[in-house]
Amino acid sequence: QVQLVESGGGLVQAGGSLRLSCAASGRTFSTYGMGWFRQAPGKEREFVARISGSDDSTFSADSVKGRFTLSRDNAKNTLYLQMNNLKPEDTAVYYCAARTPNIRVVPQGNEYWGQGTQVTVSS
Numbered sequence: 001q002v003q004l005v006e007s008g009g010g011l012v013q014a015g016g017s018l019r020l021s022c023a024a025s026g027r028t029f030s031t032y033g034m035g036w037f038r039q040a041p042g043k044e045r046e047f048v049a050r051i052s053g054s055d056d057s058t059f060s061a062d063s064v065k066g067r068f069t070l071s072r073d074n075a076k077n078t079l080y081l082q083m084n085n086l087k088p089e090d091t092a093v094y095y096c097a098a099r100t101p102n103i104r105v106v107p108q109g110n111e112y113w114g115q116g117t118q119v120t121v122s123s
Contacts, residue, residue, distance in 0.1 A: 002026045002112040004096045009117030016086050016121070022079040022096030022114055030074040033102030036081050038092035038119075045095065049081065050103035061105075064090075086121045093118050 003025040012018055020036070035050030049060040049070040058070045069082040079096060096114040097103055103111070 002098045004112055004114035006096045006114040006117040009119045011120045012086055014088055014121055014123050017084045020081040020094055024077045029077040032098040032100055034079045035097050035103035037095045040092040047105045052102055088121045088123045091121050
Protein backbone atom coordinates (compact mmCIF):
# COMPACT_ATOMS: atom_id res chain seq x y z
CA GLN A 1 0.00 0.00 0.00
CA VAL A 2 1.27 3.45 -0.92
CA GLN A 3 -0.19 6.74 0.24
CA LEU A 4 0.58 9.90 -1.69
CA VAL A 5 0.17 13.49 -0.55
CA GLU A 6 0.70 16.36 -2.99
CA SER A 7 1.59 19.93 -2.07
CA GLY A 8 2.91 23.08 -3.70
CA GLY A 9 0.01 24.12 -5.87
CA GLY A 10 -1.25 27.67 -6.01
CA LEU A 11 -1.97 30.71 -8.11
CA VAL A 12 0.77 32.09 -10.32
CA GLN A 13 0.98 34.50 -13.23
CA ALA A 14 1.85 33.29 -16.70
CA GLY A 15 5.59 32.88 -17.05
CA GLY A 16 5.99 32.07 -13.38
CA SER A 17 7.14 28.91 -11.64
CA LEU A 18 5.88 26.43 -9.09
CA ARG A 19 7.32 23.27 -7.59
CA LEU A 20 4.96 20.45 -6.73
CA SER A 21 5.89 17.82 -4.20
CA CYS A 22 4.46 14.37 -3.64
CA ALA A 23 5.29 12.72 -0.33
CA ALA A 24 4.90 8.95 -0.34
CA SER A 25 4.53 6.49 2.49
CA GLY A 26 6.06 3.04 2.46
CA ARG A 27 9.53 1.57 2.51
CA THR A 28 9.57 0.55 -1.15
CA PHE A 29 9.18 4.03 -2.67
CA SER A 30 12.35 3.68 -4.70
CA THR A 31 10.98 0.66 -6.56
CA TYR A 32 7.86 2.43 -7.78
CA GLY A 33 7.50 4.25 -11.02
CA MET A 34 6.13 7.70 -10.21
CA GLY A 35 4.42 10.32 -12.26
CA TRP A 36 2.12 13.30 -12.55
CA PHE A 37 -1.19 13.65 -14.30
CA ARG A 38 -3.45 16.67 -14.51
CA GLN A 39 -7.12 17.32 -15.05
CA ALA A 40 -8.60 20.59 -16.17
CA PRO A 41 -12.31 21.39 -15.71
CA GLY A 42 -14.42 19.54 -18.23
CA LYS A 43 -11.46 17.55 -19.54
CA GLU A 44 -10.13 14.07 -19.03
CA ARG A 45 -7.12 13.37 -16.85
CA GLU A 46 -3.97 13.62 -18.92
CA PHE A 47 -0.41 12.41 -18.52
CA VAL A 48 2.23 15.01 -17.64
CA ALA A 49 5.48 13.22 -16.80
CA ARG A 50 6.88 10.03 -15.29
CA ILE A 51 10.09 8.78 -13.74
CA SER A 52 11.23 5.18 -13.74
CA GLY A 53 11.48 3.11 -10.60
CA SER A 54 14.56 1.32 -11.91
CA ASP A 55 16.88 3.86 -13.50
CA ASP A 56 15.30 7.29 -12.84
CA SER A 57 14.82 7.89 -16.54
CA THR A 58 12.11 10.42 -17.27
CA PHE A 59 9.52 10.97 -19.97
CA SER A 60 7.28 14.00 -20.41
CA ALA A 61 4.31 14.99 -22.48
CA ASP A 62 5.15 17.19 -25.46
CA SER A 63 3.08 20.01 -23.98
CA VAL A 64 5.44 20.37 -21.02
CA LYS A 65 8.82 19.39 -22.46
CA GLY A 66 11.45 22.01 -21.84
CA ARG A 67 9.33 23.64 -19.12
CA PHE A 68 8.64 20.93 -16.51
CA THR A 69 11.30 18.84 -14.81
CA LEU A 70 10.59 15.69 -12.82
CA SER A 71 12.85 14.37 -10.10
CA ARG A 72 12.71 12.14 -7.06
CA ASP A 73 14.51 11.94 -3.73
CA ASN A 74 14.32 8.35 -2.57
CA ALA A 75 15.85 9.20 0.80
CA LYS A 76 12.90 11.53 1.46
CA ASN A 77 10.28 9.39 -0.32
CA THR A 78 9.37 12.46 -2.33
CA LEU A 79 8.65 13.19 -5.97
CA TYR A 80 9.03 16.70 -7.38
CA LEU A 81 7.69 18.50 -10.42
CA GLN A 82 9.44 21.79 -11.16
CA MET A 83 7.20 23.81 -13.45
CA ASN A 84 8.68 26.83 -15.21
CA ASN A 85 7.30 29.26 -17.77
CA LEU A 86 3.78 28.33 -16.78
CA LYS A 87 0.95 29.02 -19.19
CA PRO A 88 -2.79 29.50 -18.57
CA GLU A 89 -3.40 26.16 -20.28
CA ASP A 90 -1.42 24.47 -17.50
CA THR A 91 -4.26 25.30 -15.11
CA ALA A 92 -5.54 22.03 -13.66
CA VAL A 93 -5.61 19.79 -10.64
CA TYR A 94 -2.32 17.92 -10.58
CA TYR A 95 -2.27 14.34 -9.33
CA CYS A 96 0.69 12.27 -8.22
CA ALA A 97 0.63 8.59 -9.13
CA ALA A 98 2.65 5.50 -8.30
CA ARG A 99 2.74 2.11 -10.00
CA THR A 100 5.02 -0.86 -10.39
CA PRO A 101 6.95 -1.27 -12.47
CA ASN A 102 6.28 2.08 -14.14
CA ILE A 103 3.67 4.70 -14.83
CA ARG A 104 2.08 4.41 -18.25
CA VAL A 105 0.84 7.34 -20.32
CA VAL A 106 -2.64 5.85 -20.14
CA PRO A 107 -3.65 4.89 -16.58
CA GLN A 108 -3.86 1.11 -16.17
CA GLY A 109 -6.27 1.02 -13.27
CA ASN A 110 -3.74 -0.25 -10.72
CA GLU A 111 -2.07 3.04 -9.81
CA TYR A 112 -2.00 4.67 -6.42
CA TRP A 113 -3.21 8.26 -6.54
CA GLY A 114 -2.88 11.32 -4.38
CA GLN A 115 -5.75 13.68 -3.65
CA GLY A 116 -4.53 16.35 -6.07
CA THR A 117 -3.30 19.91 -5.80
CA GLN A 118 -4.72 22.86 -7.71
CA VAL A 119 -2.51 24.88 -10.04
CA THR A 120 -3.98 28.06 -11.47
CA VAL A 121 -2.09 30.18 -13.98
CA SER A 122 -3.46 33.63 -14.69
CA SER A 123 -2.86 35.45 -17.97
